[in-house]
Amino acid sequence: MLNGRMSANHKQNNKTLHQNIYILCFANSSDLARLMQNSESVLKSIEKILEFIIEVEKLKDVHRKTRPVGLDRYENSAEHSWHVCLSALMLKDYSNETIDIDRIIKMLLIHDLGEIDAGDTIIYASETKELKDKEEAGIKRVLYLLPEETALEYLSLWQELEKGETADSRYAKAIDRVPPLLHNLNGGGHSWKENNVSKEKVLNLNSRIAKGSEPLWELLEDKLNKEVEAGILK
Numbered sequence: 001m002l003n004g005r006m007s008a009n010h011k012q013n014n015k016t017l018h019q020n021i022y023i024l025c026f027a028n029s030s031d032l033a034r035l036m037q038n039s040e041s042v043l044k045s046i047e048k049i050l051e052f053i054i055e056v057e058k059l060k061d062v063h064r065k066t067r068p069v070g071l072d073r074y075e076n077s078a079e080h081s082w083h084v085c086l087s088a089l090m091l092k093d094y095s096n097e098t099i100d101i102d103r104i105i106k107m108l109l110i111h112d113l114g115e116i117d118a119g120d121t122i123i124y125a126s127e128t129k130e131l132k133d134k135e136e137a138g139i140k141r142v143l144y145l146l147p148e149e150t151a152l153e154y155l156s157l158w159q160e161l162e163k164g165e166t167a168d169s170r171y172a173k174a175i176d177r178v179p180p181l182l183h184n185l186n187g188g189g190h191s192w193k194e195n196n197v198s199k200e201k202v203l204n205l206n207s208r209i210a211k212g213s214e215p216l217w218e219l220l221e222d223k224l225n226k227e228v229e230a231g232i233l234k
Contacts, residue, residue, distance in 0.1 A: 045147045052145040058116045065122045066183035066191045077112045084108050088175040094213045097167035107161045107172045114139035124201050174212025189232040199233045
């Protein structure tokens with residue numbers, strides 16, 4: 001019985017092989033040329049993506065201004081991208097609006113790639129045109145390593161996030177503020193103190209969280225006010 005099955009499989013494999021040989025032998029030259037071009041295009045696209053994957057490793061060496069909870073070192077931007085994506089996923093049910101979490105995760109995964117060239121600047125000092133322009137130039141350089149269609153797709157997502165005018169971008173921008181706040185709330189306000197950030201700046205800038213999730217901001221605002229009362233945030 002086993003030999004019969006093996007014989008049948010062998011015959012089927014031979015049949016498939018003969019069919020492939022026939023196609024290669026009798027297909028016209030234009031078909032073969034198109035097949036070869038498609039194969040070359042696929043390989044070039046994969047090569048571009050691999051170059052991109054190598055380049056974005058550099059984000060692991062861009063250091064931010066807050067320390068992960070319980071650690072004595074500063075967070076890097078690659079860690080932040082992972083952390084904020086996971087935060088967005090877990091908090092999605094508390095968005096003010098209907099959102100597409102897949103699009104949001106894409107936004108957040110690439111949102112800081114421009115820092116490979118521009119570096120990280122604390123949010124309370126980064127809302128300047130000069131820094132925004134530098135970051136935009138950086139993210140374009142990195143994304144343009146990808147195949148053109150893919151690069152334009154992700155650049156469009158980044159631009160949507162920067163504008164903050166859609167439900168997805170409002171939620172993404174809100175969640176982007178959560179990990180740094182939690183670092184400070186659970187780390188003695190270290191970044192606020194080291195960078196002389198006032199309570200007014202912290203409360204005013206982070207109030208944007210309410211645009212994405214009102215209940216989330218209600219809870220965080222209460223925690224921030226307690227830090228003010230305790231003299232940690234001044």
